[in-house]
Amino acid sequence: MVLSGVGDALGYRGGRWEYCTSGPQIHVELAELGGLEAITLEPPEWPVSDDTILHLATAEGLATGLEGEPLLQELAHRYVAAMGDMEGRKPGPTSILGTSQLRPGEPEGYRIPFNPTATGWGGATVGAAMRSLAIGLRYPHAWELPTLIRVSIESGRMTHHHPTGYLGALAVALFGALGARGEPPERWGAELLRVLPLAWDYVESAGVAVGENAAAWSFFGDAWHRYLESRGLLEGCGPPQMPSLSSPAERDAVYLGWALEGWPGRSGHDAPMVALEALLASGGCWEDLCNRGVLHGGDSDSTGTIAAGCWGLQEGLASVPPGLPCCLEHRGRLRDAAHRLHMLAWGRH
Ligand code: MG
Numbered sequence: 001m002v003l004s005g006v007g008d009a010l011g012y013r014g015g016r017w018e019y020c021t022s023g024p025q026i027h028v029e030l031a032e033l034g035g036l037e038a039i040t041l042e043p044p045e046w047p048v049s050d051d052t053i054l055h056l057a058t059a060e061g062l063a064t065g066l067e068g069e070p071l072l073q074e075l076a077h078r079y080v081a082a083m084g085d086m087e088g089r090k091p092g093p094t095s096i097l098g099t100s101q102l103r104p105g106e107p108e109g110y111r112i113p114f115n116p117t118a119t120g121w122g123g124a125t126v127g128a129a130m131r132s133l134a135i136g137l138r139y140p141h142a143w144e145l146p147t148l149i150r151v152s153i154e155s156g157r158m159t160h161h162h163p164t165g166y167l168g169a170l171a172v173a174l175f176g177a178l179g180a181r182g183e184p185p186e187r188w189g190a191e192l193l194r195v196l197p198l199a200w201d202y203v204e205s206a207g208v209a210v211g212e213n214a215a216a217w218s219f220f221g222d223a224w225h226r227y228l229e230s231r232g233l234l235e236g237c238g239p240p241q242m243p244s245l246s247s248p249a250e251r252d253a254v255y256l257g258w259a260l261e262g263w264p265g266r267s268g269h270d271a272p273m274v275a276l277e278a279l280l281a282s283g284g285c286w287e288d289l290c291n292r293g294v295l296h297g298g299d300s301d302s303t304g305t306i307a308a309g310c311w312g313l314q315e316g317l318a319s320v321p322p323g324l325p326c327c328l329e330h331r332g333r334l335r336d337a338a339h340r341l342h343m344l345a346w347g348r349h
Pocket of ligand 1: 012018049050051089090301302
């Protein structure tokens with residue numbers, strides 16, 4: 001939880017780096033700052049963005065221990081409330097629209113209409129993915145997969161009612177669960193492809209806008225199939241075939257090839273893809289993880305939230321320069337939520 005906030009604040013840099021389309025430019029500016037070791041992440045230059053505020057809403061909602069309908073109502077309530085803390089945090093247009101349509105407390109008030117523009121074509125869809133790692137921390141066990149599917153899809157489509165959006169939430173929740181129980185990232189993508197038909201079964205059985213969801217369903221899985229095939233990971237066994245992509249410009253070009261509308265990491269399908277690519281290629285090196293998963297052209301706070309959070313599940317804080325987490329905005333809330341989720345999931349601290 002804390003490192004997901006670190007990835008957000010670093011990738012955001014008060015809006016300066018989130019909206020920078022050039023990885024090489026970001027790396028020039030990073031060098032001028034003295035590198036990662038010289039940075040202290042704290043406001044006003046380094047606040048957390050909408051990603052962390054909404055991730056906290058998910059985490060603190062799950063940490064109540066509620067289940068079923070009451071949990072979905074609680075999450076809807078917290079997403080609406082979170083929009084009151086967005087000054088200087090640049091929330092996405094789909095999150096703003098979605099939360100304006102929620103009616104928490106009313107019967108099924110956590111549902112909004114299908115949103116055909118929430119594809120990445122015409123609207124950012126990463127907003128559901130960036131707030132979902134905590135779902136995997138709450139439901140890490142294999143036998144909890146049906147709950148993880150339901151909660152990630154329903155919480156995701158509270159604002160992003162389009163498969164390209166809410167399947168991003170499913171992907172990140174699943175990666176969180178797999179990471180929490182020690183599965184290596186080489187397996188995560190193949191597991192996602194295995195889970196997608198189960199996710200469809202859930203969407204169909206829930207009976208909400210089934211036809212519209214069906215018509216838009218295939219893009220996400222097709223994109224992931226292509227990516228995993230390119231890395232030799234369709235079967236989920238390593239070693240992955242990773243291109244070196246040693247320069248920021250090379251990485252920007254590859255990430256652009258996965259993106260919609262020329263904005264890498266802005267969509268539900270490619271933000272978790274950039275994050276997984278960074279995890280696979282960085283080999284446990286924090287600086288390399290940041291270079292690949294946070295400090296690139298595009299929606300770098302969202303990919304950073306996901307990549308750094310997943311990295312933390314494996315590596316913890318030990319090799320992270322202390323200036324990054326020490327003064328992070330909302331660090332205490334992130335840590336407390338993580339402890340409560342861990343207690344609920346594993347029954348101990
Ligand atoms: Mg953001």
